Amino acid sequence: MIETRQQRFTESISEALDYQAHKDTPQLFSYTEKIAGVEEINPIAVFQYTQSFKGSRFFWTSPEDGMVLIGLGSAYQFKENKTNGDRFEHVHSEWNDLLKSVYIDNPYNQPGTGPVIMGGFSFDPEESSELWENYPSSQMTLPEYIITIDDSDAYLTCHIRFDGQVDIENCRASFTQMIETMKQHPQQGSKDPECVNQQAKSAEEWKETVRSATERIENKQMNKVVLARELRVSFTQTIPVSRVLENLLEQQKQSYIFALESGEDCFIGATPERLVKVENGELLSTCLAGTSPRGETPQEDEVLGNELLYDEKNRMEHAFVVDMIKQAIEACSDNVEVPESPVLYKLRNLQHLYTPVKGKLREGHSLLEVVRSLHPTPAMGGVPREEALSFIKEEEKADRGWYSAPIGWMDAMDNGEFAVAIRSGLIQKNEASLFAGCGIVKDSDPEKEFQETQIKFSPMLMALGGLQ
Numbered sequence: 162m163i164e165t166r167q168q169r170f171t172e173s174i175s176e177a178l179d180y181q182a183h184k185d186t187p188q189l190f191s192y193t194e195k196i197a198g199v200e201e202i203n204p205i206a207v208f209q210y211t212q213s214f215k216g217s218r219f220f221w222t223s224p225e226d227g228m229v230l231i232g233l234g235s236a237y238q239f240k241e242n243k244t245n246g247d248r249f250e251h252v253h254s255e256w257n258d259l260l261k262s263v264y265i266d267n268p269y270n271q272p273g274t275g276p277v278i279m280g281g282f283s284f285d286p287e288e289s290s291e292l293w294e295n296y297p298s299s300q301m302t303l304p305e306y307i308i309t310i311d312d313s314d315a316y317l318t319c320h321i322r323f324d325g326q327v328d329i330e331n332c333r334a335s336f337t338q339m340i341e342t343m344k345q346h347p348q349q350g351s352k353d354p355e356c357v358n359q360q361a362k363s364a365e366e367w368k369e370t371v372r373s374a375t376e377r378i379e380n381k382q383m384n385k386v387v388l389a390r391e392l393r394v395s396f397t398q399t400i401p402v403s404r405v406l407e408n409l410l411e412q413q414k415q416s417y418i419f420a421l422e423s424g425e426d427c428f429i430g431a432t433p434e435r436l437v438k439v440e441n442g443e444l445l446s447t448c449l450a451g452t453s454p455r456g457e458t459p460q461e462d463e464v465l466g467n468e469l470l471y472d473e474k475n476r477m478e479h480a481f482v483v484d485m486i487k488q489a490i491e492a493c494s495d496n497v498e499v500p501e502s503p504v505l506y507k508l509r510n511l512q513h514l515y516t517p518v519k520g521k522l523r524e525g526h527s528l529l530e531v532v533r534s535l536h537p538t539p540a541m542g543g544v545p546r547e548e549a550l551s552f553i554k555e556e557e558k559a560d561r562g563w564y565s566a567p568i569g570w571m572d573a574m575d576n577g578e579f580a581v582a583i584r585s586g587l588i589q590k591n592e593a594s595l596f597a598g599c600g601i602v603k604d605s606d607p608e609k610e611f612q613e614t615q616i617k618f619s620p621m622l623m624a625l626g627g628l629q
């Protein structure tokens with residue numbers, strides 16, 4: 162088994178080198194292998210034992226199919242700041258160009274294996290701030306190593322650039338070493354650091370902004386706008402990212418758990434909100450808006466859930482999202498299916514109104530094109546989009562950065578998934594900047610909306626150990 166594995170790698174990279182010798186494009190080798198013993202692989206341990214890649218790691222799990230994707234290092238990166246054009250289209254066309262020069266050895270037809278780019282985008286490409294200086298308006302990375310785990314199998318993909326001297330033996334040894342690393346046991350015992358301070362901008366000021374939003378809505382200048390606020394939390398020591406990830410995985414089973422390191426920083430979260438997923442041409446998007454707390458008892462929880470389901474204000478917040486997403490998906494898909502009414506989506510700390518949108522992506526349309534047309538949906542921006550976005554720009558006073566923006570991955574077989582990065586925070590040494598927002602409509606009550614943002618901070622606060 163070991164013999165054949167080593168042989169396959171060596172033969173494949175030798176063939177790729179021969180092939181590339183006749184071309185003059187950027188030269189990349191992409192090699193995938195199925196790894197035996199998926200049950201021995203612990204994603205947190207992988208994170209703990211790959212410190213040498215710290216600063217360029219990507220972690221992703223999806224609640225629905227349990228898929229885990231871990232990207233380590235960077236073999237190639239698409240990165241842009243302050244775009245004067247279409248950042249989604251740029252990534253799409255550069256990715257397709259790059260793929261022409263990649264020698265791919267991937268015998269598996271498994272989404273998320275082979276060449277995969279991972280990363281995300283900022284909420285507003287025209288905004289930049291010191292807080293988010295390590296997170297440009299778009300950043301998608303082709304990692305050196307990719308670990309892909311589904312419920313039955315694990316795969317390891319590596320990417321090697323051919324621009325320097327390539328030592329085949331060395332490459333093969335590193336690949337084998339990475340397989341060993343994947344099977345490490347997690348280290349136990351690291352404690353949550355102690356929270357020493359929580360600081361937010363004045364609650365009154367934020368509620369005042371909500372009031373001016375409802376006034377504009379009453380004056381028919383807009384219908385809905387999403388307003389966010391920031392909570393900065395400080396700890397006694399450097400925040401251990403793998404510990405926070407571990408907590409999120411354990412506590413937020415109905416959410417995507419993601420982390421993206423960039424330089425010294427880590428953007429991390431547990432979002433329930435899918436933007437769009439495409440697998441073998443099948444498209445899935447999600448409308449999520451309208452919120453209520455969970456009850457203390459099953460009875461109370463049911464009462465709160467039913468109130469949410471039939472509450473006019475929340476249904477209105479939700480309907481704006483459904484209308485827009487349905488329209489955007491119909492523009493690029495056939496057989497679009499949208500249920501008549503929402504159902505409840507229950508999370509550990511809160512519950513939402515949820516409507517799935519399904520379709521078949523039409524030939525000639527790409528995942529990133531769908532991301533481009535959806536972002537920001539009225540669950541993050543508002544209606545009409547332009548009015549809401551300029552209100553946010555002028556009045557919100559939170560540095561959104563990558564919060565409430567698309568984060569995810571795409572492979573070379575046109576599969577991929579992007580989530581909306583909410584319930585999230587930016588970790589910088591011993592500080593975390595958390596963000597939470599909510600949809601303001603005609604009947605919004607500033608105090609209730611403020612309380613709603615409070616509960617939306619709890620998943621991250623809990624995982625950081627800052628919620629007693």
Ligand SMILES: C=C(O[C@@H]1C=C(C(=O)O)C=C[C@H]1O)C(=O)O
Nearest residue numbers: 449450451452540597598599600
């Ligand atoms: C903006 C956030 O959440 C969004 C707003 C919601 C609402 O106002 O009801 C619900 C889900 C999300 O679409 C957030 O969590 O920060």
Ligand SMILES: [Mg+2]
Nearest residue numbers: 451452599600
């Ligand atoms: Mg709401």
